[in-house]
Amino acid sequence: MLRFLVRRILGAVVILFLLSIVTFLLFFGMPRDPALLMCGKTCNPTSLANIHHVLGLDKSIPEQYWIFLHNLILGSNQFAQGPCPAPCFGYSYHTNDPVWSTMMDRLPTTVSLTLGAAVVFLFVGLGTGMLAAWKRGTMLDKTVTAGSMVISSMQIYFLGPLALAALVYQSHIFDKPAYNDFTADPVTWFTGLIIPWVVLSTIFASQYTRMARSSMIEQLQEEHVRTARAKGMSRRYVFFRYAWRGSLIPIVTIFGIDLGSLLGGAIITEYTFGLPGLGRLAVESVQFSDLPLLLGVMLFSASMILLFNILVDATYAFIDPRVRLA
Amino acid sequence: MDGGPQPDPNTATVKVEGRSPGQLMWIRFKRDRTGVISAFVVAFFFVVAAAAPLISKLYGKNPYTVYADERPELFDSAGVPVQPNGGISSEFWFGLEPGNGYDVFTKLIYGIRTSLLISLAVTVAVVLTGILLGVTAGYLGGKTDFFIGRLIDFLLAFPSQLFFIASMPVVVSLFVSPRDETPTYVRVVALIVVQWVLGWMSLARILRGTTLALREREFIEAAKVSGASPWRIIRREILPNVVTPLLVQATYILPSFVTIEAGLSFLGVGIVEPTPDWGQMFSKASTELVLQNDITYMFFPGVSMVVFVVAFNLLGDSVRDAFDPKTAR
Numbered sequence: 001m002l003r004f005l006v007r008r009i010l011g012a013v014v015i016l017f018l019l020s021i022v023t024f025l026l027f028f029g030m031p032r033d034p035a036l037l038m039c040g041k042t043c044n045p046t047s048l049a050n051i052h053h054v055l056g057l058d059k060s061i062p063e064q065y066w067i068f069l070h071n072l073i074l075g076s077n078q079f080a081q082g083p084c085p086a087p088c089f090g091y092s093y094h095t096n097d098p099v100w101s102t103m104m105d106r107l108p109t110t111v112s113l114t115l116g117a118a119v120v121f122l123f124v125g126l127g128t129g130m131l132a133a134w135k136r137g138t139m140l141d142k143t144v145t146a147g148s149m150v151i152s153s154m155q156i157y158f159l160g161p162l163a164l165a166a167l168v169y170q171s172h173i174f175d176k177p178a179y180n181d182f183t184a185d186p187v188t189w190f191t192g193l194i195i196p197w198v199v200l201s202t203i204f205a206s207q208y209t210r211m212a213r214s215s216m217i218e219q220l221q222e223e224h225v226r227t228a229r230a231k232g233m234s235r236r237y238v239f240f241r242y243a244w245r246g247s248l249i250p251i252v253t254i255f256g257i258d259l260g261s262l263l264g265g266a267i268i269t270e271y272t273f274g275l276p277g278l279g280r281l282a283v284e285s286v287q288f289s290d291l292p293l294l295l296g297v298m299l300f301s302a303s304m305i306l307l308f309n310i311l312v313d314a315t316y317a318f319i320d321p322r323v324r325l326a
Numbered sequence: 327m328d329g330g331p332q333p334d335p336n337t338a339t340v341k342v343e344g345r346s347p348g349q350l351m352w353i354r355f356k357r358d359r360t361g362v363i364s365a366f367v368v369a370f371f372f373v374v375a376a377a378a379p380l381i382s383k384l385y386g387k388n389p390y391t392v393y394a395d396e397r398p399e400l401f402d403s404a405g406v407p408v409q410p411n412g413g414i415s416s417e418f419w420f421g422l423e424p425g426n427g428y429d430v431f432t433k434l435i436y437g438i439r440t441s442l443l444i445s446l447a448v449t450v451a452v453v454l455t456g457i458l459l460g461v462t463a464g465y466l467g468g469k470t471d472f473f474i475g476r477l478i479d480f481l482l483a484f485p486s487q488l489f490f491i492a493s494m495p496v497v498v499s500l501f502v503s504p505r506d507e508t509p510t511y512v513r514v515v516a517l518i519v520v521q522w523v524l525g526w527m528s529l530a531r532i533l534r535g536t537t538l539a540l541r542e543r544e545f546i547e548a549a550k551v552s553g554a555s556p557w558r559i560i561r562r563e564i565l566p567n568v569v570t571p572l573l574v575q576a577t578y579i580l581p582s583f584v585t586i587e588a589g590l591s592f593l594g595v596g597i598v599e600p601t602p603d604w605g606q607m608f609s610k611a612s613t614e615l616v617l618q619n620d621i622t623y624m625f626f627p628g629v630s631m632v633v634f635v636v637a638f639n640l641l642g643d644s645v646r647d648a649f650d651p652k653t654a655r
Contacts, residue, residue, distance in 0.1 A: 011479075015480050019480075026492055026493055026496055027492075031498070150632065153581075153631075153635035155631065157592040157605075157609075157612065158624070158631065161612040161624055162621075164612075165616075165624070168617075169614075169617040265488065267488065268589055271592075279487075282491065283593065286491050286495070301485035302484065302485055305485065
């Protein structure tokens with residue numbers, strides 16, 4: 001187990017390192033000069049060069065990359081805005097705020113959105129999927145299958161505005177979705193996120209319903225399940241004790257991938273509902289050619305994806321004893 | 327689905343006759359009612375997309391006319407169509423777009439045309455890359471396999487949407503200088519490129535696995551012993567055997583590229599006005615003007631896309647079942 005973790009974490013670090021290089025190069029390929037955006041109306045070549053110097057953009061790209069790595073690992077006192085302890089992504093070009101604390105400010109929104117929706121869609125999705133598999137071939141199963149097929153083909157950018165129009169703009173049942181701090185007021189935190197949760201989990205739950213149903217049906221045809229039935233165990237016992245566990249394996253994989261990518265910033269959901277999470281931050285960083293912010297969000301999102309990949313593989317060993325981690 | 331081999335009309339009367347796997351698949355597919363219906367729906371979308379200029383000519387309008395200027399009497403001061411239900415009338419079948427007042431019907435069919443063109447191009451590029459890298463990795467094994475495998479791992483760790491958004495302006499700037507206006511074809515090419523770069527990995531992985539399993543089979547060994555070159559083995563022995571997973575995967579990935587492309591246009595980094603695009607209609611539909619005054623508008627891109635994706639996924643399931651009738655449903 002330990003060897004597995006060390007190996008996978010080292011692999012993840014290498015990937016993050018390469019990703020930071022790609023992001024760096026991508027930034028220098030961007031057509032917009034961030035200094036020009038900061039320079040404003042009274043811009044002349046000297047003030048532009050001055051800003052370039054302050055941002056460190058006058059150095060060569062490898063040199064800038066080296067400084068970035070150095071600051072990330074060791075922190076830095078070189079910034080005019082103040083000291084920047086590790087992990088130091090520097091200061092945003094656009095807002096002048098430290099990148100790390102900006103990301104940490106935005107993170108609760110994304111985490112609330114993702115985890116709130118994940119709890120709902122996992123339980124609802126697995127529940128209806130298992131029910132459909134249990135009642136396979138009945139009217140109920142057919143309704144669930146058809147319904148989940150249609151809903152899972154909907155997109156957040158369709159269902160989201162539809163929910164907003166119906167619940168906010170036309171009937172005024174809810175206020176516009178917004179993020180309020182949980183610790184300040186749990187009630188407004190909850191009401192502000194209801195619509196995004198419902199929309200996000202409706203789409204995901206329908207996908208999980210489909211997966212759970214087909215995975216369960218596949219498991220029920222496995223030999224160990226047949227043997228258990230032949231030994232005289234009840235259908236219920238076999239279903240909930242034998243098949244259920246095996247059917248979780250593909251679902252855990254997808255759940256890990258979904259959770260990782262949502263935690264790295266649910267860009268379209270946050271954009272649709274105007275929630276100030278990491279996804280919105282990412283879009284802003286591209287809009288303003290904000291390299292420190294872009295690097296920060298990109299690496300954070302990728303770390304989430306990698307972290308959940310490792311967690312998924314580690315979870316396999318618990319669900320399925322045949323899997324050995326190496 | 328017109329490319330499949332036609333079954334011999336005499337098969338029913340002839341006693342025993344060998345059928346190729348392709349023929350068997352076609353026979354099974356034709357028996358699947360859901361599959362046939364969804365194939366027709368999917369074909370309908372492609373026909374509409376291909377014939378969009380013809381249809382709008384017969385209909386007498388184009389998606390670029392700003393009716394808010396041409397026919398101001400149709401709109402109120404906010405730019406919302408005066409007539410109920412988004413201005414649907416015998417003249418404007420799907421109504422008028424709030425704001426600029428484009429004709430929704432032509433805008434939708436041209437939008438579908440743009441989206442399908444892009445997604446089809448991405449799918450073709452992804453399939454070719456997937457075959458090339460997946461089959462190579464699986465057949466050659468060893469170091470090649472290792473490097474391609476690591477490349478796949480690396481690209482899979484990319485936060486894809488974020489990467490799309492960040493790289494779109496970069497790819498665009500490769501073609502035009504930032505001071506010039508970006509022509510639409512550049513945006514189309516850029517959308518194809520970015521989706522292609524992060525789109526091929528899952529297919530390549532599947533093909534690698536299939537090839538790896540095939541490599542150990544006797545008929546490949548027989549071909550090797552008889553002195554066939556690697557190129558010949560790949561072309562004549564392996565490729566025909568990966569067609570099944572390839573076709574099944576391709577029918578699943580195409581609709582996903584449609585929704586990804588629409589998502590990018592929704593975020594404002596894909597196709598922009600006045601070029602019609604499916605996804606860009608969603609971004610129009612999520613503006614406050616529409617949400618407040620004219621919900622009818624959002625149903626046209628929304629419902630058509632749901633129908634398209636559902637039909638395509640059902641088609642994918644049917645194709646898979648036709649190839650592999652043993653899978654549980």
